[in-house]
Amino acid sequence: MFILSLTYVKPNDEADRHMEPHMAWVKEGYAKGWFLASGRKMPRTGGVIFAIGERAAIEAYVAADPFIIHGIAEYDITELTVTTAVEGLEILKG
Incomplete structure (x- = not known):
């Protein structure tokens, strides 16, 4: 399993301008069966994705x-x- 921790290096308004294509990319990761869960960090400094697959x-x-x-x-x-x-979370085991 992988923890993909992303940290914004530009302001949130810049992230917002690219959020739609980023979310399409996230949805494709789920469709591929690689992404298991995802969400924003609080405070909003980036996000985290739990993923499985080949590194x-x-x-x-x-x-x-x-x-x-x-x-x-x-x-x-x-x-x-x-x-x-x-x-119910046995899929996480390697």
């Missing part, structure tokens, strides 16, 4: 995020080996 494919997909392409955010990708999960 190289995830990294390549992150590089195609409109937020990356337009210099809105930077990503920190953390790989996590889940060993324990509540019932």
